[in-house]
Amino acid sequence: MTEFKPTILAFCCNWCSYAGADLAGVSRLQMPTNVHVVRVMCSASVKPEYVMKAISQGIDGVLVLGCHIGDCHYMTGNHRTAKRIPVVQKILKDVGIDEKRVRLDWVSAAEGEKFQKVITEFVDEVAKLGPNPLREVAF
């Protein structure tokens, strides 16, 4: 049997995390390749509905990356994200999906290495959890 490779969706904010991902790329840091990066203008523009949709359609893990608290380009965007994503995790827990499948983290534009670390850790963690149980479910 081949090794399970999770499919990960990463929402990166344009001002910090996406630049951080860029830095990780140009620094040639090695990291798992099964991450699809979606660039958004701010982590607060990631509607929790998008996360819910991704999970319910069989994505194995969703990563939301934003600027550090206090560094948001739009002043308070990431404060809002910090309020919303925990609710998503709790709702997933309540229906029986592991809350570790959704993760919120802060990566600044200078933290290429942290980006690598976050991605590697998250992919390992989701690989341990196994495939998303909703992938096989037909509604």
Add this chain to the structure above:
Amino acid sequence: MREEHGNVAPVMIAKGEDPGDVRTDVPYQLMTILSNLYPWMSDGKKIAVLTRRCDEKALAEIFKRGYFDRARIVQIGLACSKEQIAACRCSDPVPSTVDIGEPHAGVGSDALSEKLMNMSSEERLRFWIYQFRKCNKCFACTANCPVCFCDECVLEERTFVPERGVPPGMSFHLIRAYHLADKCIECGECERSCPAGIPLLTFRKLVAKDFRDMYKFSPGDDKNVSPLLTTLEGEALEGDECNEC
């Protein structure tokens, strides 16, 4: 409420009119009806409405989002009967002022939600998949919900629902659960109106409990001036900001 042709239906009474034989065991959410009536009310006129504790909480959430004018609504407190409390597994059934009826104490726990939280997550997921599979996406839970007052429903957006299609998979319920997280008042109307018999109230109670643990906030709380998830602490809702989410 008045009984007509064997059904209990809401009645509107103008000033000086004889109310006749009315009933006070309200079987549905009056705020849903009021939300439909409100735009048709002529300017400056007031309306009095029977409010149980859940109606009161729904009103608080509606006021927070600026849909109704506080000065135009007169509340008449109505205490729920024991049967109603048992049906809703309601823990907070007594309105702030009781004008009609006798107050009864609430029920502390919900048997099904406790049973679910003692299950392993696989079992719980199997349970909810079984339940949500029964859903035929009739939108009855949305249509009858007292706190579903957005002009454009998030569940009808093209991003989440294909054109002329039904919402796919579990996303309907997950998105709805998130969307109601900071305003669901646990009235149980979704469960009562669901033709498939999905225990939606139990799901709402599970989410509400987590929400209380995280933010020390339960919807219907008047102290909080603005919707919890869309605005930051102490921030009032501005005119140009989206007041629907």
